[in-house]
Amino acid sequence: MVSPFGVVISLLVFLAFPVYVxxxxxxxxxxxxxxxxxxxxSLRSDLRAYNAQVVEAWERSGQMDDPEPTADLKKDGGRDGEQ
Structure with a gap:
């Protein structure tokens, strides 16, 4: 005969534990x-702030062409000191 304790343990092991996991x-x-x-x-907000600074500097310069990349931008698009 199966003991009630064994049934309870079996239910815990095979039903309750997987649900918990x-x-x-x-x-x-x-x-x-x-x-x-x-x-x-936070990364998105940092990029927006940086872009706003670039646009503001470009507007202050009075250029009509597209803004040139700033000195801290590398050709690969990364900033100085970043990989």
Missing amino acids: IFRLESISRRLQRMEEKSAG
Whole structure:
């Protein structure tokens, strides 16, 4: 005869534990996604601020052509000191 204790342990191991693992993985995934969105948002705002500075400098110079890349931009598009 099967003991009730064995049945409870079997249910915990084969049903409850996988549900718990899936729940934890989903919560970790949501947390990482929020961190990634926050990081991308700050990078986006930094780029917008830099672009605004370039446009402002270009407008002050009074040029009619497209703005030239500033001295801190390399030909590959990266800024000085960045890879």
